[in-house]
Amino acid sequence: xxxxxxxxxxxxxxxxxxxxxxxxxxxxxxxxxxxxxxxxxxxxxxxxxxxxxxxxxxxxxxxxxxxxxxxxxxxxxxxxxxxxxxxxxxxxxxxxxxxxxxxxxxxxxxxxxxxxxxxxxxxxxxxxxxxxxxxxxxxxxxxxxxxxxxxxxxxxxxxxxxxxxxxxxxxxxxxxxxxxxxxxxxxxxxxxxxxxxxxxxxxxxxxxxxxxxxxxxxxxxxxxxxxxxxxxxxxxxxxxxxxxxxxxxxxxxxxxxxxxxxxxxxxxxxxxxxxxxxxxxxxxxxxxxxxxxxxxxxxxxxxxxxxxxxxxxxxxxxxxxxxxxxxxxxxxxxxxxxxxxxxxxxxxxxxxxxxxxxxxxxxxxxxxxxxxxxxxxxxxxxxxxxxxxxxxxxxxxxxxxxxxxxxxxxxxxxxxxxxxxxxxxxxxxxxxxxxxxxxxxxxxxxxxxxxxxxxxxxxxxxxxxxxxxxxxxxxxxxxxxxxxxxxxxxxxxxxxxxxxx
Amino acid sequence: xxxxxxxxxxxxxxxxxxxxxxxxxxxxxxxxxxxxxxxxxxxxxxxxxxxxxxxxxxxxxxxxxxxxxxxxxxxxxxxxxxxxxxxxxxxxxxxxxxxxxxxxxxxxxxxxxxxxxxxxxxxxxxxxxxxxxxxxxxxxxxxxxxxxxxxxxxxxxxxxxxxxxxxxxxxxxxxxxxxxxxxxxxxxxxxxxxxxxxxxxxxxxxxxxxxxxxxxxxxxxxxxxxxxxxxxxxxxxxxxxxxxxxxxxxxxxxxxxxxxxxxxxxxxx
Numbered sequence: 001x002x003x004x005x006x007x008x009x010x011x012x013x014x015x016x017x018x019x020x021x022x023x024x025x026x027x028x029x030x031x032x033x034x035x036x037x038x039x040x041x042x043x044x045x046x047x048x049x050x051x052x053x054x055x056x057x058x059x060x061x062x063x064x065x066x067x068x069x070x071x072x073x074x075x076x077x078x079x080x081x082x083x084x085x086x087x088x089x090x091x092x093x094x095x096x097x098x099x100x101x102x103x104x105x106x107x108x109x110x111x112x113x114x115x116x117x118x119x120x121x122x123x124x125x126x127x128x129x130x131x132x133x134x135x136x137x138x139x140x141x142x143x144x145x146x147x148x149x150x151x152x153x154x155x156x157x158x159x160x161x162x163x164x165x166x167x168x169x170x171x172x173x174x175x176x177x178x179x180x181x182x183x184x185x186x187x188x189x190x191x192x193x194x195x196x197x198x199x200x201x202x203x204x205x206x207x208x209x210x211x212x213x214x215x216x217x218x219x220x221x222x223x224x225x226x227x228x229x230x231x232x233x234x235x236x237x238x239x240x241x242x243x244x245x246x247x248x249x250x251x252x253x254x255x256x257x258x259x260x261x262x263x264x265x266x267x268x269x270x271x272x273x274x275x276x277x278x279x280x281x282x283x284x285x286x287x288x289x290x291x292x293x294x295x296x297x298x299x300x301x302x303x304x305x306x307x308x309x310x311x312x313x314x315x316x317x318x319x320x321x322x323x324x325x326x327x328x329x330x331x332x333x334x335x336x337x338x339x340x341x342x343x344x345x346x347x348x349x350x351x352x353x354x355x356x357x358x359x360x361x362x363x364x365x366x367x368x369x370x371x372x373x374x375x376x377x378x379x380x381x382x383x384x385x386x387x388x389x390x391x392x393x394x395x396x397x398x399x400x401x402x403x404x405x406x407x408x409x410x411x412x413x414x415x416x417x418x419x420x421x422x423x424x425x426x427x428x429x430x431x432x433x434x435x436x437x438x439x440x441x442x443x444x445x446x447x448x449x450x451x452x453x454x455x456x457x458x459x460x461x462x463x464x465x466x467x468x469x470x471x472x473x474x475x476x477x478x479x480x481x482x483x484x485x486x487x488x489x490x491x492x493x494x495x496x497x498x499x500x501x
Numbered sequence: 502x503x504x505x506x507x508x509x510x511x512x513x514x515x516x517x518x519x520x521x522x523x524x525x526x527x528x529x530x531x532x533x534x535x536x537x538x539x540x541x542x543x544x545x546x547x548x549x550x551x552x553x554x555x556x557x558x559x560x561x562x563x564x565x566x567x568x569x570x571x572x573x574x575x576x577x578x579x580x581x582x583x584x585x586x587x588x589x590x591x592x593x594x595x596x597x598x599x600x601x602x603x604x605x606x607x608x609x610x611x612x613x614x615x616x617x618x619x620x621x622x623x624x625x626x627x628x629x630x631x632x633x634x635x636x637x638x639x640x641x642x643x644x645x646x647x648x649x650x651x652x653x654x655x656x657x658x659x660x661x662x663x664x665x666x667x668x669x670x671x672x673x674x675x676x677x678x679x680x681x682x683x684x685x686x687x688x689x690x691x692x693x694x695x696x697x698x699x700x701x702x703x704x705x706x707x708x709x710x711x712x713x714x715x716x717x718x719x720x721x722x723x724x725x726x727x728x729x730x731x732x733x734x735x736x737x738x739x740x741x742x743x744x745x746x747x748x749x750x751x752x753x754x755x756x757x758x759x760x761x762x763x764x765x766x767x768x769x770x
Contacts, residue, residue, distance in 0.1 A: 244561075244736040295544045296562050353717035356736070363562065363723040367542050379635060380717045 032215035033482060033498060036229060036238030040195050040220045046178035047168035048120045051129055053491040056165040057239075058218055060492045061200060062103075063168035063183035066094050066113065067159055073312060073408040073489035075159055078208075079108055079169045079184055089154045089444060096145045100207045102171050103188035110141045115172035117149060129166040132158065156444060157409040164407065186211040186496035195220055200495075212484070212499035230477060237478035237485065239493055242357065243299045246475050253477035258487035259303060260474045261312050262402035263413065264358070266349065266365055266467035269396055271427035274345055281464035283335035285325035287372040288365060288467055292327075297360035301473035307461040308403070308413050309453075310471040312489030316410050316453045321461040322468075332372040344373025350390055350399045353380035357472060358400045365400070365467075391425050402472060408490060410440075410453040417460060428465045511768060517761025524755050528578040531571030539564065539572040540723045548741050557747045560730075561737060566744060570751050573725035577755070580641050580720075581706035585699055587645025592652020593695070597683045599653070600660025611657070614650040622647045623712060630718045640719050644709050648702055655698050659691040693767070700763025704756045711752055727752050 041055045047063045050056050066080040077083070080094040100108040121136045122128030135155055140148040151158065161167060174182050181189045186208070187200040200216045221229055221238075227245050229235040230253065246255060266288070268275040275281060290304045303311050306321030336344060347369075351362045359380065366376045376398075381389070390396040405412035415421055418437045419429035433456060440452040461468070476485050484498045537555075543563035550558045557566035595614075599607040617625070629643035660683070663669055672686050711728030713719035720726035727748055734745035 244740075247737075248739045292544065296542055296547070359717075359722060360562075364542065366723055367540060378721045378723070380721060382631070385631065 031213050031500065032217070033213050033236045033495070034217045034219050034234065035493065035495065036221045036226045036235040037218050038220075038222060038226070038238075038240075041192065041198060042194075044178045045181040045189070045192070047165050047170065047181070047183065048116075048126065048129065049178065050165060057491050057493045058198065059165050059168075059181070059183075060185070061187040061216070061495050062181060062185045062189050063165050063170070064185050065162045065164065065167045065169060066117075067163040069163050069408060069488060069490055069492070071486050071488055071494075072314075075163050075408075078163075079113065083159070089156070090151045092149045092151070092158065093142070094147050094149070096147065097207060098145075100184055101205045102184055103182045103203055104171070104174075105205070106171060106173070108169060108171075108184060110144055110147050112172050113147045113169055114139045114141050116169045117147075117167065119170075120167045130161050130164060132161050133167070154442070154444070156446075156449065157407070157411055160407050160409045187216060209496075211496035213482075213495065216495050233479075236482060237476060237498075239474070239476050241475045241477055243301055243473070243475070246477065247299075249477050252480075254480055254483070256476040256478060256485045256487070257301070258474050258476065259310070259312065260402065260404075260472045261310055261489050261491075262404040262471060263305060263308050263310055264302075264361065264400070264402040264469045264472055265308075266362075266398055266400050266469065267403075267426050268398050268466050269394065269427055270429065270465065271394070272397055274339065274341060274347075275397070277339045278463060279335045279339035280341065281467075282325070283332040283339065283372065284369065284374070284467050285464045286328045286332035286335065287374065288325075288368050288469075289327040290322070290469055292368065293361055293364045293469060296364050297357065298470075298473065302470040303473070304470050306468050307457045308417065308466075308468070309410070309457050310405075310413075312471075313405075313408075313410065313413070315450055316457060318454060318457055321458065324461050325464070329372055336372065336374075341373075344375060346375045346377070348379050348397045349376050350379045350381055350386065350396045352383045352386040352401070354383050355401075358402070361469065362400045391423075394425055394427060400469075404491070410449075414453060414456050414460075417456070417465065426466060428460075428463070430459065430463060433459050433463075511765050513761045513768070514765025517758050517763070517765050520754055520758030521762050524574065524751075524758055525578070527571060528575040531573075531575035532579075535565075535568035535571045537565040537568040539568040539725050541565075548737065550741070551743065558741065558743050560733065560741075560744055566730075566747055569725040569730060570727070570747060573727045573730050573748070574751055574755070576637065576720055576724065576726045577707055577710050577728070577752075580637060580644070580710045580726075581703050583641035584644040584648055584706040584709070585702045587642065588648030588652045588702055589695065589699060591645075591649045593656045593688070595649065595653040596656025596658075597660050597688070600657035601664050601679065601683050601687070603661070607657070611654070614653055617647075617650045618654075622709070623716075626709070626713060627716075627718060630713075635718055635721055637720055637724075640710060640713060644706055644713075647709075648706070652698060652702070655694060656691065659694055660687055663687045663690060697763055697767050700759055700766075703759055707752065707756055727755075 037054065037058060039054045041058060043049060043051050043055050047059050050059055064078040066078060067075045068078040070076045079097060079100055081097040083092055083094045085092055096108065096110060096113065102108060117139045118124055119126065120128060121133035132155060135151050135153055137150045137152045142148050168183055170177055171182055174180065186203055186206045188203045190199040190201050192198040197220060198218045202211045202214045219235055221235065226238055227248055230249060268281060270276060294300055294302045304322040306324050309317050311317050336342065349362045349365065351359050353359065362378050366378060369376045390399050416423045417428045417433060418424065419434050436452050436456045440449055443449045443452060478485055481500060482498050483501050486494055486497050488494065541564065546555065546559040546563040548559060548561055549555060555565050555567065557570065560566055595610060599610045625647055626643045630639060633639045669682055669686060672682050710719055710726065711731065714726045714728030715732040720729050722729060730748045731745060734748055737744050
């Protein structure tokens, strides 16, 4: 009797599990996708407080600013239909698009826009995440459909900052934007379980092209567990997978290949000996072989670069600079001799230990530099130590790292080499460069500015400010059920473009 | 008792001894000679399998794994020996004084000892490394310091046990100085315990070095160490399982050999 009961129970239990699995599977097959993300959204769901790039890339689906970036990184109107700039360049007038609704159904009004920009700029007492917004003098509601933003000083890059998630338009009536985030994006926020997931649903009243997939779950999963989940089928896609992990996945997935949009280089502290000598820096450039680094540490993937601009900045990128210093051991040795180091020298490469690609790159560099007599040793440090000692403290000789652009402005990449810049962690200093930079700040004509930026980019290469290596390749494995993943030149995951095959 | 029957009687000692002997020979070889430069990279040999040219294959940089295992073995062994040496020398000194004299000195030192032991050792090692910087020498010093408390505790127990034994009493009656009693009379009688502690400590040191290098705070790349190699091999577990197996086996054999040797010695001492 007891045994029979047990049998019935176990059959029932099996059925429950099996059928439960069935129903879940069915809904999954219709229109839902699970996206793996490497970190939880711990900072805030309030777009104006989302400091981490990993948070912003998820919130990008929920929020929009007056403008937003398209897949090329160009600015397209979003909540605003169009905008005009006054002749003195100080007043930006935005005409609001009609029929834009928040996720709670209420229409976007000029008050909401004024409130959002003021909140984002820190004018309501909160800290602003966009430094350039301190330049805003006031925000005026001109009419029900027009909002004017008045600047204190000229800033040609100002519209680019408005496209950031940190400048999103949110309803003024929402008392708790970090608990119940409401935006105007193609997806609306449903729920979040800390350390587990964040769930979104398609917003059917979206003003633009609506999303294809109805339910989206962003699942928090770390490291190699992500690969296991992909293989097991509980995650459908995830971004920024390394070459090694791609190998583990095999061809069960559609693999989208893009680039990380950063400048990976052996950054040299231009203020310490011997790197204050141009000849030494050039010798190091001649001593290294980018293609060999790519072949050895990255399976041949990655785009070689020769200055502090990566290819996604099509307008400013000069591809020829990558070939400026081909590998030439004899020349490198000669330059070292001229600089007074006929027998080479000892140096340290500081690398954050959590970024394996950078550690691998450093290992190849050590071997390549050895051939010209430079004896490099690697010092692995923790990420926080790297940030405080190398980046903020500038107490280092050289480091391998990737530097990205916080916004789609040339300023974001080239501004850090201005000798007085706060984030000039390489201590690069060249009066000629400073002159070009200062000129670019006050030039309004776009083609003239582009010329200036290109001149700065070339100067960095000629000065061999750093040993530039590559823009690293990234891979997005996606379940073969889906298609349509698009890469942005910014840190963004656009789920709205993904659809079922 | 001749050697043959001695070995037959004590298989552990024989097997452990021979494994250890082989590993030590390999490690010493690794210090002076490897088939290839353990750090030389070769694109064409990237992740190549076992072949006559590379008897254990090559890693993701095309470096000969066998050469790296040899070099890694000697690195790991040097660190382990250094660690145990620091630990046993200072541990014995502290243990001798606290155990022999007792009193306040003993109380204070042992509570301090407890405090150090209360922290996870890897965490303390991390603190040491972040203060002193990484590198082979610093890893050895950091691990050595971490090993002192446990040695001190064991040695203290031995000295405490011996200080009132008859032979110590008679030495004292003969007017021997405290120093002479501690290090000439008592110390030789603690050798048996010391040997087994050294053996256990050696194994722990090998594992600790491997663990620290695995976490990236031990031996710095591109220098080979068994732990560092194991951590690199992890990414290629599916592509080239041989990489992790060869490296892991070296660690396993090293520890197995030494454990058996020490157990055998203990039995026979």
